[in-house]
Amino acid sequence: MNPYQYQAPPTGIELVPRPLKMKLTVRAVGANSSSHGRQRTVGQLLGVIFGICLGYILTSTIRHFMLNPHICFSKHNIPVYDNINEAFRIIKHDRGKDTHNSAKSLVFVGVMTASMYLNTRAKAVYETWGRELPGKIAFFTSEASVSAGDLPVIRLKGVDDSYPPQKKSFMMLKYIAEHFSEHFEYFMRADDDVYVRSDKLESFLRSINSSKPHFIGQAGKGNQDEFGHLSLKDDENFCMGGPGVILSRSTLLKVAPHVRDCLKNLRSTHEDVEVGRCVRKYAEVPCTWSYEMQSILYHNSSGTEAFTGSLKQREVHRAITLHPIKNHTHLFRLHSYIQVVWF
Template structure:
């Protein structure tokens, strides 16, 4: 049978040649990635370097590692599109990417440009932003295999809406053998509409791309030669499904089935647009969070994560200090009062999360503040972490069920105390004694204040200012809308003149008046000239005879000033002290902090007692004279750059009110800037009758009537009036 053997050999040779030719052709057709440089630099025939045009860029090489070369832990590859490169991707680069124990690269389509030169962009040649991005995803994985496989043990494929906790990721990966083939993430089989339609076998799955896909170096190297073939033979439009199918077929591993991966690689499918904007309870146990579409939320989540890390480090320090300390055991009796008035009362929290104040008349029962809820949740989490430190070794675990009730108090010189009555699940999971029992326990918790650090504010300021090229203007620029009210404006001007006269060299003030036409306009102009004659810089913006809008007026005033100007939005009814203006300056930080002072608002003088009327000075405080307006946001201090960053005032609002609340809500939602609220004894709003236009929108009208009612008289005075007629 020699002839048959020869024929078989010829046929085998033809098939082999055809296979090799087809493979080489497919390999050449895969898009060639290029870096963020404007020119491709190819050196040599086999081993070549691709170098970024940035002066400080790293060199990526296909050459083999040098003997003794030690690979890094993790390379994170972020896939983004041109429309998100300067928003989502840049916020990723400036937040969690700075804390990854390895390298972060951002992959974009060919020709994508960015205004941020510091981002490490890798442009994929021949790839566009077509969605779904199968071609971009496969080209990125192949680029990693060809250029970075010898540099890192692990590779994480991520999207621009993913948050990664770098320290937790590192701890997790160091517990896994990187020399074996692994693909790690949250396993998926498709949503309810797609289940059974993704051509997955009975034992197949895929790692969902949203929460991130982690591949070991071994997996990356084994799948790389087959990516072109997998790209040409896709069964669905989902790139994560197809990548998982390719790895399953050619590497022989599937995504981790472990149930715990749902917590570690967390994917919120309930409300994508609002994911993690308000509730971040998953952050404590997660390695990744997905999706975070809003850059402001990304910054907020990052800030929360750094707070958790700071809290953990402080707890470690406290434990170490306790081991070294010879102090007595802690007790809830941390101070011995000499008088009844010195006793610190406890506030009560019921199981419906309603707080009952014990020592404040003007504090009705109300829903527990978000700050207290957050602190209590963190405290309970920390408690159970300590309870369960060695739980698995003992075969039992405690789980929080619910809070029955609690007490809390703040010792001003000591810290915060809690007494919590909790329902717990006590679980034994080691056979044959498996059981679950509901138990009730008390927890006595103390949060002790740390030591004062005198340089903390200076360090905070310097760190935040380092991110900006702007230099703070030392002048406090007061912006005030004005229409009529000549006598009140004359009082304001005379007060400002006296304050500036004794303010000293460290208090520089200017006044910008946004002037509307009125019957007593000439009197206002005479007052303006008086201010100018006293060497106070005054500028006037003419609005003419148009409908009054405080939001429009304040924005017009701000527009005339530079980006580094410190703005203080005020009203003509305000009086202030020199110290108050200095505190406004110190509490406002460029690119970091906005200040909404809580002003003291006078009641109608008709409701004052005779003793109150004898005090001519406005800067006297008492329950009969007025109240601190905790829900008033009309006075605010911020730098113009920060005002523009949060979106400025709503210029569509006409008439009285609401524009200040809108600005405050924007500042809170911004996430990047810290908002400070504090009672300011040096700011007093002089009482004047309030007129509410009944033609205003309902929301504004309700706010106006509420403010009018609150400013009439104190609760004590109203009670006395009622008593007289009953």
């Protein structure tokens, strides 16, 4: 009906003229209060329904944040693996089977990498020593990274590929603890430019009591220029990240709940220094003070020239890990050499 078209009023309706106006206002006599009452009832009902819906949404949202605290980070359209079943699918591990202390559950290796290295270094790691582990491996990268091929890639929410990778390292440890802590005995933090002798790693880990807190690596206190600038006391150290760091389950579980606090209290720009500080504070265990670790978890100071020449070296034959191998083609070369020596 056209609102401006005149309609004859029904019985019981009187017309009340309004001064200086060309249109008439219609007022219902006797029906006004009941109409307003119905409107109030409908309004109250809608208000109750709206309140119930809003309460449900808020409750569900709060509960979701409490169960998934890392959801507070920014999100992109690229899916980020968070569901625990999906996490086990990625690493190709059957969480329903009891594989305690078996060839498939001794160690989980988390490799920190970046989007630009997924198709080179990360792929080389996965196609060489990554397939021979007495356990599983996954490559942790930024949220915006795109996975390559069949690589077991886990994109961390709210994490980018900026350097130093402090946030990436801490959030990787948190993710590993939340998803895999009950399924492996040891957990190794590795870079994508390290080579790991899987046979030697297994022998080494099986010689240690996994029920005790361990923080295993090549102990460091910083170079001469950094001495006194890392907020380390004379009796404090950290495990150098390059050649690899190993944590037992108890150590990981003590540290993981506090990674956000550790990220809020960084005292240096060095990721491995801050991880060591966090482990020392909450797990109350230092990095291994063993001189032998320098040859077991070996770091070559030659930089990009490391392991590019003759591989017939004592360190190559003796070490569990070799670092760094900057060119992924050299990693394949090293792996081929190890296979010949091994067999």
